[in-house]
Amino acid sequence: MSDKTGASKTAAPRRIAFATALTTLVLALSIAGLLGFAILVMRDSANRMDDERALRAANAAIVSFKAKLAATVRDNAVWDDAYTAVNSEEAGSWTYDNWGKTTEAYPLYDSAVVLDRNGVVISAYEKGQVFDPYQRFGASFADMMRAANAPKRDPVLSFARAGSDILLIGSSAIQAYSSTTTDSALAVLSFSKRLSDEVVAQIATEHQLTGLSLSRNPVAPQDGLTVALPGFDGQPVAFFAWPSQKPGSAVFARIKPYILSAAGLLLAFMILILTASRKEAAILRAMAQKAHHQASHDGLTGLLNRTGLLERLAAPAGVGYAPTETLTLHLLDLDGFKAVNDAWGHAVGDVLLKMVAQRLQAVHPEAVYAARLGGDEFALLQIGRTPPDALSAEIVACLAQPFAIGGRTIEIGSSVGHCSQDPTLDPLELVRRADMALYKAKQTGRGRAYAYRPELDAEREQLASLEGQLRQAIASDLIKPVFQPLISVATQKICGVEALARWRSPTGSVAPDIFIPLAERSGLIDELGMKILASAIRSAGRWDRLTLSVNISPIQLCNPTFVDSVTALLEREAFDPRRLTLEITEGVLISNPDQARRAINALKDLGIQFALDDFGCGFASIGALRQFGFDRMKLDRSLVWGLDDEAKGPGVLKATIALAAALNIPVTAEGIETESQARALGAAGCDQLQGYLVGKPMDEEALESLIAQDRLVA
Ligand code: C2E
Numbered sequence: 001m002s003d004k005t006g007a008s009k010t011a012a013p014r015r016i017a018f019a020t021a022l023t024t025l026v027l028a029l030s031i032a033g034l035l036g037f038a039i040l041v042m043r044d045s046a047n048r049m050d051d052e053r054a055l056r057a058a059n060a061a062i063v064s065f066k067a068k069l070a071a072t073v074r075d076n077a078v079w080d081d082a083y084t085a086v087n088s089e090e091a092g093s094w095t096y097d098n099w100g101k102t103t104e105a106y107p108l109y110d111s112a113v114v115l116d117r118n119g120v121v122i123s124a125y126e127k128g129q130v131f132d133p134y135q136r137f138g139a140s141f142a143d144m145m146r147a148a149n150a151p152k153r154d155p156v157l158s159f160a161r162a163g164s165d166i167l168l169i170g171s172s173a174i175q176a177y178s179s180t181t182t183d184s185a186l187a188v189l190s191f192s193k194r195l196s197d198e199v200v201a202q203i204a205t206e207h208q209l210t211g212l213s214l215s216r217n218p219v220a221p222q223d224g225l226t227v228a229l230p231g232f233d234g235q236p237v238a239f240f241a242w243p244s245q246k247p248g249s250a251v252f253a254r255i256k257p258y259i260l261s262a263a264g265l266l267l268a269f270m271i272l273i274l275t276a277s278r279k280e281a282a283i284l285r286a287m288a289q290k291a292h293h294q295a296s297h298d299g300l301t302g303l304l305n306r307t308g309l310l311e312r313l314a315a316p317a318g319v320g321y322a323p324t325e326t327l328t329l330h331l332l333d334l335d336g337f338k339a340v341n342d343a344w345g346h347a348v349g350d351v352l353l354k355m356v357a358q359r360l361q362a363v364h365p366e367a368v369y370a371a372r373l374g375g376d377e378f379a380l381l382q383i384g385r386t387p388p389d390a391l392s393a394e395i396v397a398c399l400a401q402p403f404a405i406g407g408r409t410i411e412i413g414s415s416v417g418h419c420s421q422d423p424t425l426d427p428l429e430l431v432r433r434a435d436m437a438l439y440k441a442k443q444t445g446r447g448r449a450y451a452y453r454p455e456l457d458a459e460r461e462q463l464a465s466l467e468g469q470l471r472q473a474i475a476s477d478l479i480k481p482v483f484q485p486l487i488s489v490a491t492q493k494i495c496g497v498e499a500l501a502r503w504r505s506p507t508g509s510v511a512p513d514i515f516i517p518l519a520e521r522s523g524l525i526d527e528l529g530m531k532i533l534a535s536a537i538r539s540a541g542r543w544d545r546l547t548l549s550v551n552i553s554p555i556q557l558c559n560p561t562f563v564d565s566v567t568a569l570l571e572r573e574a575f576d577p578r579r580l581t582l583e584i585t586e587g588v589l590i591s592n593p594d595q596a597r598r599a600i601n602a603l604k605d606l607g608i609q610f611a612l613d614d615f616g617c618g619f620a621s622i623g624a625l626r627q628f629g630f631d632r633m634k635l636d637r638s639l640v641w642g643l644d645d646e647a648k649g650p651g652v653l654k655a656t657i658a659l660a661a662a663l664n665i666p667v668t669a670e671g672i673e674t675e676s677q678a679r680a681l682g683a684a685g686c687d688q689l690q691g692y693l694v695g696k697p698m699d700e701e702a703l704e705s706l707i708a709q710d711r712l713v714a
């Protein structure tokens with residue numbers, strides 16, 4: 001037998017733990033992602049801002065480089081002396097002295113070229129040497145000179161290539177400072193400043209352009225930042241190039257270890273959370289599993305409890321039930337378990353229950369589940385094709401085997417009720433039906449199995465309505481005693497009467513075998529018993545010389561107020577207690593020996609006598625007779641009738657009576673119907689006889705006329 005349905009109940013904590021972990025994970029990753037993104041944005045914008053600053057600086061450097069050359073060429077070209085000189089005879093020597101010679105070593109320009117108004121070279125010197133500007137500066141030089149050749153015009157500036165050199169050329173028409181000339185053509189002065197490595201380095205320092213270099217190619221370099229140096233036609237002649245400083249990346253590189261550490265910490269934190277939540281989930285799962293197990297199992301035997309059984313019944317497919325098979329619920333009740341508990345204590349009772357549980361689990365392969373539903377109530381779930389009656393019989397047989405506990409041999413029995421599942425049946429209804437069958441089994445006698453039948457429901461309903469009627473009947477005193485005479489063997493005269501309850505209802509009479517147990521079950525027996533006792537005592541008050549026997553239910557005897565009630569009744573009716581005999585059956589002696597003993601002793605102290613009723617049909621022993629101080633024993637009818645069966649009856653009967661006689665306990669024989677029975681029992685040693693032969697139970701008047709005749713009647 002195994003547990004198959006617990007797992008689903010444990011999914012919830014796992015889901016909760018998983019959701020918590022997932023939320024934390026998503027949250028942590030989102031924060032990390034946002035932070036990472038912010039850092040990258042900061043890095044990139046710092047890089048971009050620095051690049052923009054560098055571009056602005058480079059452009060400013062070019063502007064200032066140009067402005068310087070422009071100022072120099074303007075200062076020299078717009079000069080009255082120069083204007084006069086270039087248009088005179090000594091133009092060549094004058095321009096050499098003032099400008100050509102200067103080119104040898106002068107920071108502001110490297111070459112100086114003077115052209116006459118027709119573009120013919122007057123003088124051209126570069127670093128102190130004569131050179132041909134048209135050849136060195138290329139075709140655009142002529143264009144540039146033409147463009148510069150106009151009065152009142154700003155100097156024309158343009159980058160140019162000269163061999164492998166890149167230089168800035170600034171040109172301006174030579175004119176008088178205060179000139180108002182209207183000449184259409186003038187001489188032109190042109191200075192050039194070479195972008196040597198030193199010049200580039202100086203620009204870099206002045207304008208904070210780290211790594212600035214001159215790319216002497218007319219095509220922009222691929223990497224880094226560039227600014228074009230345009231020629232006269234606007235096309236790039238060369239480029240200033242420098243690497244992007246990427247200050248953001250530099251800062252990023254510096255803080256990268258910290259970011260990595262933080263990421264590492266975050267990762268560790270995540271792993272910690274994940275493992276912790278997994279552990280937590282496992283603990284929750286285990287707790288849920290344990291709680292579910294506890295809620296559905298019996299603590300003592302480990303079997304399912306009522307909840308667990310109902311769960312299995314609600315989902316029969318989960319326990320291996322297929323529609324081709326029969327599912328049967330067997331409910332069983334232990335017979336005599338209470339007596340074991342009372343006699344040996346609860347520890348032994350507990351061991352017994354555990355042993356019962358073990359036996360039940362092994363009773364049959366088709367018994368897939370065993371459950372304990374209450375004190376000594378168990379259930380077995382059968383799935384298979386074995387007839388349920390056969391399995392019930394096996395259960396009864398298996399529990400009838402004695403149990404060995406701590407050197408004791410304990411025998412109990414069991415009653416079983418079973419019901420087979422109709423697929424439409426609600427589990428509670430199945431249990432109710434099996435319970436009804438069990439109830440019937442217990443009523444029918446011990447060690448019996450009973451199958452549910454629909455008639456049981458009708459019976460139960462009848463019983464319920466009968467209970468209502470009984471309540472009514474008791475309340476309106478409809479149940480009265482009749483009296484059956486007891487004959488003394490010695491005198492052959494009536495020596496006493498036994499009161500027997502009779503319920504005559506308008507619809508017919510109900511037998512005491514029906515209504516007494518019903519009153520016992522429905523809690524009416526105390527009231528009913530006291531009423532019959534009171535009524536019998538009142539009637540018997542008139543029959544001075546007769547004893548009165550009244551039957552007492554075990555339940556009454558166990559009621560703590562019983563002794564006081566009887567005492568009060570006797571006082572009220574002024575009835576001599578020595579005339580009263582209370583008849584009890586042995587059942588109460590087994591189930592509640594201590595309470596029975598206390599009540600018996602208290603009432604015996606008043607003078608009341610006790611008779612053990614129905615001796616010989618149950619388990620009562622002669623020992624019990626003495627132990628509880630019985631004053632009389634009543635031989636059960638079945639023993640008396642057994643006399644006729646020569647084979648077994650007489651020996652046992654005679655021995656029993658002889659034993660009682662030896663113990664000084666007188667014996668009444670019940671159910672005497674024939675003269676021969678009367679003779680035989682008298683001879684065997686019974687001192688009183690009771691039965692139809694001497695008189696049927698009769699009402700007061702009939703009894704009084706019988707007493708008046710004072711003779712035996714048939
Ligand atoms: P019991 O105490 O053994 O009562 C004797 C039963 O045997 C009576 O049945 C009686 O009518 C019947 N009986 C007597 N002589 C003969 C005979 O010669 N032949 C046959 N066949 N039967 C005979 P009754 O009155 O039906 O009572 C049945 C049982 O109900 C009683 O058995 C007793 O246990 C119980 N009972 C009756 N009245 C009361 C009562 O007031 N209180 C309690 N607690 N139980 C009662």
Ligand code: CA
Nearest residue numbers: 498551583613
């Ligand atoms: Ca009796």
Ligand code: CA
Nearest residue numbers: 613614634670
């Ligand atoms: Ca009896």
